[in-house]
């Protein structure tokens with residue numbers, strides 16, 4: 475559904491995208507992550523025909539983004555970061571305007587509007603003006619609008635930014651419902667790594683280059699092993715003891731205690747608890763998260 479080959483974009487002498495190549499399959503949720511300034515927006519703007527690439531080839535739904543712009547635009551929907559609804563219009567008027575712009579046939583407009591509003595649970599707000607909507611309702615209406623012309627690919631640029639946790643969870647419910655119903659391809663950026671977990675595959679971009687591309691599970695497995703957060707009565711002494719007696723991938727002392735990376739926590743912990751002489755006051759085992767992956771690959775938090 476998306477084919478990107480050797481894509482480059484320069485702004486004067488500055489190269490923002492340095493030759494990235496990837497494909498996204500139909501029906502896939504593709505998470506696109508990177509620290510601030512990595513080149514994500516530049517890439518999305520090119521994929522959605524808003525920006526011209528310096529070189530390389532990009533096809534969406536089989537159409538070239540520079541030579542067949544209109545065909546590409548008919549194939550995609552975009553949910554932007556900022557609110558782009560017309561506040562003085564009602565939900566219905568906003569959606570009707572979009573139907574006209576996208577040439578949805580006159581006889582199907584009403585049914586389509588009813589259908590997308592039902593997906594995001596806004597049926598009862600059809601005739602309400604948008605300025606009276608809450609932040610979460612506006613987001614839902616934007617999602618509904620993005621779907622009106624049945625796009626093959628939906629670009630979601632931070633779809634839940636600025637929303638409270640409950641509304642965020644709801645937005646994701648709608649998005650997943652859609653994926654199941656329509657087999658739509660979704661290209662997603664987010665700064666919430668827990669949200670990125672729902673992606674089938676995740677790409678990590680840094681300094682204009684794609685530095686990782688795999689399933690969330692495999693990315694985390696690549697880090698190898700489990701993480702143990704340890705507190706003892708004397709962390710300095712415990713660290714020395716650990717380095718002397720146990721085989722760990724990494725042991726880091728910090729203000730709250732010691733973070734250990736071990737190959738297999740199940741095997742490690744039972745012997746560790748028996749043999750460590752410094753008294754343990756707290757122990758927490760966790761699997762590596764996408765945050766650990768992101769930190770290890772980019773050396774930065776997702777939001778600097």
Ligand SMILES: Nc1ncnc2c1ncn2[C@@H]1O[C@H](COP(=O)(O)OP(=O)(O)OP(=O)(O)O)[C@@H](O)[C@H]1O
Pocket residue numbers: 485488490508509510511512513514515516517
């Ligand atoms: N029109 C432009 N002119 C000059 N430089 C630009 C332009 N647009 C983007 N850049 C630069 O290109 C780099 C990539 O920017 P981009 O907006 O793609 O990053 P991003 O990954 O989307 O970051 P964020 O997470 O902050 O949105 C940045 O260094 C940015 O300053």
